[in-house]
Amino acid sequence: MPVYVQHEILARVGDVFNAEALWQAPGLALFARRPLLRDLLERSPREQRGRAATRCFSHVTLMLPQDDVDDDRHLTRGARVRDLAQSLQALHQKDFGDLLGGDEVRYHVVGADAVAPGEVKVKFGHAVYLPAPAEQVLYTVTSSRDSAIWQPVCAVYPNQRLTLVGQDPADATFAVPGWPFGGEGGILLINDGADAPIEVQVRPKDALECQFDAANGYYVIRSKRGTGDTAGQRLLLKISRAAAAPAALAPGTQSAPPARAPSVWKPRAAVADSEMTAMPLAAGPVPEAASLQPENDATYAPVARHRITLAALALPRLSRYRDTGAQSLEVGLGAGLAPGAPATDSVIRFAVDDADEVHAITAAGRQRVTVPSQFAPLDGGRVQLHAVPAQMADRYAALLGVDHGPTLPAAAGTRLVFGRGMPALGALRVLDAPQFLRLQDGSAAASADRLGLSRNAFSWEAAGDGLRIVRLSESQALFHLDGDLQLVAQVLEATQDRPYLVPPGHHLVAGHYVLRFDA
Template sequence: MPVYVQHEVLAKVGDVFNAEALWQAPGLALFARRPLLRDLLERAPREQRGRAATRCFSHVTLMLPQDEVDDDRHLTRGARVRDLAQSLAALHQKDFADLLGGDEVRYHVVGTEAVAPGEVKVKFGHAVYLPAPAEQLLYTVSASRDSAVWQPVCAVYPNQRLTLVGQDEAHATFAVPGWPFGLDSGILLVNDGPDAAIEVQVRPKDSLECRFDTAKGYYVIRAKQPGGQRLLLRVSRADGAPLQATGPAPAIGPAAGSAPLRAPAVWKPRDAVLESSGADLTAMPLAAGQPHAAPGPGPESDATYAPVARHRITLAALALPRLSRYRDTGAQSLEVGLDTALAPAAPGQDSVLRFAVDDADQLHAVSAAGRQRVQAPARFDPLDGASVQLHAAPPPMAERYAALLALPQGPVQTALAGTRQVFGRGAPALAGLRVLDAPHCLRQADGSAAPSADRLGLSRSAFAWEATPEGLRVVRLSDSQALYHLDPALRLVEQIQEAGEDRPYLIPPGHHLVAGHYVLRYDA
């Protein structure tokens, strides 16, 4: 691979702010013990004909010891840094005037902990560009390993033709967080101007492959060997103009401040008398929505059904609640993890992707790469060939729920035809569907873990169901339990207002029933 970025170290420098001492050694260069900046630029020209240089590089970054830069900022407000950049630019312009070709000379001086005292690191080359003071961004570049957490990589300016990104800034223009391909690999961005689409090339081509996923709006870079690592790269137009890259990544940062909290309630053991009496202490938000007429009961049938596993109840999605509605309970954050099979992960297990909602009702995606704010609807691809959908809550449900998280591999419960079953916090037979009935899913304001998240919105006996060929007959068992009917695409059909013993509500096969955090699909 050609050398796109030259990295050199000037050692044994007495005064790192002395431009003349960094530019050229006194006396004849032939007898200089070590090359300085002028010699490095001569030995690595930008263009040459035969052995003669015809053009030199004009943009140079200098990295000084961080302590030296900090001291200058404290004592002189950065005057020595500015003087160094201006003096080196003047020397550069004077000695290489005939090799600049009209290019403007620009120097940038920064501090870094990676440079030892008495040393100066120099960076220049085909893929090194310093923007003009008023130059606007053309592209922003971000990277991800799981499509959920995107981390910024660099910016590309209109006149910045080449940009090389890779493992670290010692081998590329910019480092990519979580780079999986090693030091000898890189991604080259070729920008031929605002009117041309940016070009993305991988180096070396015999070990990496690159394709643009039009549907998802990012590049997929993958090692060619079997089971090779992958990296997702998103290039976005800064001005929002339509291009083949997607829009800007979601903002990264802390959640916006919420209203002051009242003293949180304490999770207490249920009193034995209340347990025996069947009293329901579900934490419920205020009811909302207008009543809707429930569909009539399905036709009666005298047929006898054998107990086969034809009828199933699948946990198709999780309804992530708006915790601000349960502030009196002290609920601060709820987190759901997905394992390598994209099934709900038990607390404490490793997960490839997690979703969290806080008491300000903000959604975050969490992975090994970090934590990032997200908004529904959104799609995530943490694994090859598998995606996760985050749906926006339908408008009548939006006051209660922040989003619906579809589960590619949710648990399944057999629904025996003609058999009545009860769903709720106090129904152990169906506890396998209640994946949030576990410690550590819900955190309280004092930092402690609640024993279960099901207290938020799910009654002890929420509803009963009976599987029939016509559909799932649902009977509400708690007057305070909110129930919703969704179609196969998770669109709202209606909020269930009437579902009594004498007139059960019918959920057709393939449709969904929402109770508490759980979106249950009936398959017949």
């Protein structure tokens, strides 16, 4: 395998800012001198014909002891660093001008804590590139172990043809955070110009395998050898074209949220149910429910088994409940990706804060995520964060899909009541515990269900043509979503005499819960 990155150390250097001392030893004592920068470039040409060099490398990075670079910045505002780069550039141009092939000579001098006093580390090679001052980024490369927490790896510029990423920056252009494969190999990025897609290859080919996940837009890298610490490990690599990125707010800023009526905790007393729930004021009129044509009962077999399934969790906008002291709501997904209390052994956690920002949390850290998004924290396991229909966006920040949510039977002809005061259906209310909601004083609330779910929210009765809904609380917001989680209507009128019909495969949203009726 070719050496894509040459990494050498110049030792016993009296003055690390002396360009002539780093470039070439004085005199003709050829057998006694140490190999210096000129010798290294001469011994490792970019191209050669036979033994004769026909082209040399022109981009070189020098790493000096960090203390020396800091002292220079303090005393001369970095003048010695700039002089060193300019002097080496001139020496390079003078001695190798006929081997440059029109390439521009560029030097970059930085400090590094790993460099010992009196040493200088040199880095050049096929995969070492220094961008021009005005050159714009063409691609950005990020990596992840769980598809939730993405960390920056490097940028790729239009004229940067080869980039090698791996474990050690000494053997690669850039190190990948959390690289799980040890020194087994690296990932080579080949850029043949702005009009061609970037090519991804593994080096060496027998060490790693790389597959592109088109559905998620990233590469999945695994070890082929599958032994030792690298067995079963994977790395996700995402390459994003910078020019295609949409305009975004500056880091740390966000658009001003619309004004909303605050909510308050209600004292628990023997009063109406609606007074015992933290309920926001209605944002405005909502179109009436669209009429639905019921299906023919005869199309359903008498032995059909009706079920109510928790299909998603509606993550609330906590800014609506700021007066309650609610600071964050956090949900954990375990090894089976079923929802539960957030814990250190959760595969992935999702949190929404009082600024209505949604974050993903894994062992790799915490990161704000956009909505909608899809995650693959486990092989073969997908987690979908759905966008909220526009008519519900003032209440909810996201819909967290639950592929393995609890399911309860819904016997035909039996009317059941759903709400935080009804323990019979408590298995569907997975957030009814103090671990999920944190208050501003650091304590845990009694139950997250107090945000937006009445003690008696609604009742349902399963039938062949759908789920017949009756509103039991005037303050309870109910939303009807179709099979794709798109809004059909807000349920405003649903009485015992005229119940609201939710067809099979559709969803009903109440509080944090998106319930699907299956028949």
